[in-house]
Amino acid sequence: MAASATRRAPVTRGATRRRQPGKLAWFLAAGVIISAIFVVPLAWEVFRSLQPESAVSTAPSASTFTHLTFANYRTLLAGQDDIIRNVVNSLIVAVVTALLTSLVAVLAGYGFALFRFRFSGVAFGLVLIAFMIPFQAVLTPLFLELHFLHLLNSLAGLALFYTTFNLPIGVYVMRNSFMQVPRELVDAARVDGASVGGTLVSVLRPLVLPGIATTALYAFLFSWTEFLGALSFLTNDSLFTLPVALSNVETGTYGAVNYGLLLAGAVIAMIPCIVVYVGLQRYYVRGLVSGALKG
Amino acid sequence: MTVTQSATRPVAQVAARKRPTARTRRDARTGLALVSPALLFVGVFALFPLGFGVYISLTNWPLVGPYHFIGLSNYDSLLHNSEFLQSIVFTLKYTGIVTIPIFVVGYALAVFVRANRPGTTVFRTLIFVPYIVGLVTESYMAVVELQPTSGTVNWALSKLGLVSDTTAWLVHTGQAMTAICILVVWFYSGFAMMLLMAGMQNIPSDIYESARTDGASWWTVERRLTIPLLRRWIALSLIISVVGSFLAFNQFFIMTDGGPGTSTVTVVMAIYSTAFAQFDVGLASAMSVVLVIVVGLITFIQFRFLQRDGD
Numbered sequence: 265m266a267a268s269a270t271r272r273a274p275v276t277r278g279a280t281r282r283r284q285p286g287k288l289a290w291f292l293a294a295g296v297i298i299s300a301i302f303v304v305p306l307a308w309e310v311f312r313s314l315q316p317e318s319a320v321s322t323a324p325s326a327s328t329f330t331h332l333t334f335a336n337y338r339t340l341l342a343g344q345d346d347i348i349r350n351v352v353n354s355l356i357v358a359v360v361t362a363l364l365t366s367l368v369a370v371l372a373g374y375g376f377a378l379f380r381f382r383f384s385g386v387a388f389g390l391v392l393i394a395f396m397i398p399f400q401a402v403l404t405p406l407f408l409e410l411h412f413l414h415l416l417n418s419l420a421g422l423a424l425f426y427t428t429f430n431l432p433i434g435v436y437v438m439r440n441s442f443m444q445v446p447r448e449l450v451d452a453a454r455v456d457g458a459s460v461g462g463t464l465v466s467v468l469r470p471l472v473l474p475g476i477a478t479t480a481l482y483a484f485l486f487s488w489t490e491f492l493g494a495l496s497f498l499t500n501d502s503l504f505t506l507p508v509a510l511s512n513v514e515t516g517t518y519g520a521v522n523y524g525l526l527l528a529g530a531v532i533a534m535i536p537c538i539v540v541y542v543g544l545q546r547y548y549v550r551g552l553v554s555g556a557l558k559g
Numbered sequence: 560m561t562v563t564q565s566a567t568r569p570v571a572q573v574a575a576r577k578r579p580t581a582r583t584r585r586d587a588r589t590g591l592a593l594v595s596p597a598l599l600f601v602g603v604f605a606l607f608p609l610g611f612g613v614y615i616s617l618t619n620w621p622l623v624g625p626y627h628f629i630g631l632s633n634y635d636s637l638l639h640n641s642e643f644l645q646s647i648v649f650t651l652k653y654t655g656i657v658t659i660p661i662f663v664v665g666y667a668l669a670v671f672v673r674a675n676r677p678g679t680t681v682f683r684t685l686i687f688v689p690y691i692v693g694l695v696t697e698s699y700m701a702v703v704e705l706q707p708t709s710g711t712v713n714w715a716l717s718k719l720g721l722v723s724d725t726t727a728w729l730v731h732t733g734q735a736m737t738a739i740c741i742l743v744v745w746f747y748s749g750f751a752m753m754l755l756m757a758g759m760q761n762i763p764s765d766i767y768e769s770a771r772t773d774g775a776s777w778w779t780v781e782r783r784l785t786i787p788l789l790r791r792w793i794a795l796s797l798i799i800s801v802v803g804s805f806l807a808f809n810q811f812f813i814m815t816d817g818g819p820g821t822s823t824v825t826v827v828m829a830i831y832s833t834a835f836a837q838f839d840v841g842l843a844s845a846m847s848v849v850l851v852i853v854v855g856l857i858t859f860i861q862f863r864f865l866q867r868d869g870d
Contacts, residue, residue, distance in 0.1 A: 292677070295672075295679070295681075298682065298686065299682050299685035299686060302686045302688060303685045303688055306692065312711070320703065320709070321706075322708070368596045375589070375590045379593065380583070381588075384590065390598060390606070391598065396858070397606075397851070398850070398851070402608035402609055403830065403831070404847060405609070405844060407835075424600070424604060427600060429604075429605070435597055460589050485691065489695055491695045492808050495812075514699060526702070526703055527700065530696045530697075533693075537696075538688065538692065549753065
């Protein structure tokens with residue numbers, strides 16, 4: 265009796281949860297207001313970036329609200345700053361980082377989860393240690409090292425740097441993904457004569473795809489928004505990623521700063537983040553939780 | 560086919576218990592080969608620079624030209640380097656100011672969205688958007704909107720009669736700090752929310768049953784049940800936020816560039832300018848070593864503090 269009562273408890277709780285329409289309306293109203301605090305400022309910047317420069321450099325006023333134009337975007341993209349090149353640089357670095365991080369993390373996760381070898385615990389610990397090294401603290405030695413390796417002022421060098429600091433979370437997520445695969449499935453594939461690589465590609469790939477999505481998403485967003493490393497390791501304007509190029513726009517030409525251009529650039533930097541996040545958000549939250557559980 | 564199966568299974572079973580067979584040896588080699596690219600990356604671009612940084616910090620390494628060992632001189636000069644000491648004090652102050660608001664706002668948001676009510680998924684998504692967009696982009700936007708006479712912030716606040724529309728937010732230390740701290744809390748509390756919410760959803764719901772039947776108030780339940788059970792998640796959320804604040808760079812570099820004067824120079828900014836503006840790589844590396852130690856200490860102390868607290 266007692267046992268059946270406790271087992272029923274959660275069900276009862278769900279059923280008796282108050283569902284008065286009045287309460288729900290208040291909750292939704294509060295939710296809309298709270299969400300607005302976080303989203304409206306960004307939406308407002310999109311709106312402001314669509315106003316002519318003259319309207320951005322004067323206080324907002326109702327008379328300018330109806331005049332919307334892509335002028336800031338046209339000037340920015342066609343202008344002397346050559347922002348399109350910086351957007352392309354950012355995309356290249358972010359995509360290469362995402363692919364490289366996923367590839368290396370998949371291999372390492374596969375190895376750590378499904379193979380027994382000596383020092384595997386130590387090796388895993390070493391990968392996780394990198395998680396605790398703030399990259400800000402190795403900036404100067406890394407600068408010299410990249411210089412020796414001829415990877416300074418190079419998008420490839422930047423992507424290698426980003427990959428390294430995305431690997432700990434990636435390897436952790438991928439190891440967990442592979443550990444959730446039923447052992448019998450792996451053994452059966454091996455018994456059937458599938459090679460290590462064959463098992464990975466044909467049997468395991470569909471099962472660990474969500475983990476790969478998480479890893480790639482993290483790496484992409486990290487490198488797309490990263491600033492300090494790009495600022496330190498790139499000195500050639502034509503190699504700047506978008507966030508670094510915008511600091512040139514912020515400084516302005518001959519002391520005259522065009523805030524319309526700066527807003528347009530910031531909105532361009534924002535769009536991929538929102539698109540990628542809204543499209544793949546369940547993978548992002550999954551990764552956040554599994555990464556946190558390790559702590 | 561059948562031959563392979565019957566032949567392999569006993570081998571695998573024996574391998575689990577007895578001496579290494581060809582199969583386990585091969586597996587060990589494969590395992591090591593699979594993890595080696597990750598080890599290579601971490602070794603070359605994270606662990607090596609860490610050790611290399613310690614080595615450089617013992618030299619007078621300039622960005623170009625020869626160097627020699629000078630022992631602990633860099634560390635000694637750090638003790639008298641007022642700009643560095645000031646940056647540590649400033650960064651600690653900044654960390655102290657933003658940590659509690661981030662946690663409180665993040666916790667309140669987590670309480671708000673933790674149950675599976677209609678709309679919560681959408682609210683969670685929207686509240687998290689500022690974190691996804693990133694502080695760099697938002698700092699640029701804030702620079703535009705904090706301008707005197709043309710910025711939206713002054714326009715809105717002067718309409719409400721709170722400030723004059725000529726307030727130059729980024730020119731005075733106090734106002735710049737106010738603006739940056741509000742921006743950071745807004746940016747970061749969605750992340751704290753996600754973390755704490757995940758922790759709250761991890762607590763089995765039947766734990767709350769007896770409290771509910773006892774008629775305990777919402778706040779009592781939160782204080783006596785939820786917060787103690789969330790201890791590890793709270794620790795994690797505080798550690799991530801405190802370490803992140805201590806490593807602050809982007810928002811200050813973009814919004815104040817350390818000014819006015821050097822009043823808003825953070826530790827990472829001090830390292831950056833010592834290395835790349837003053838070209839004193841040895842001194843910058845000594846600063847970095849101090850930073851690693853301080854960050855390690857913060858993490859360690861918070862872990863110990865929060866673990867002892869509940870045990």
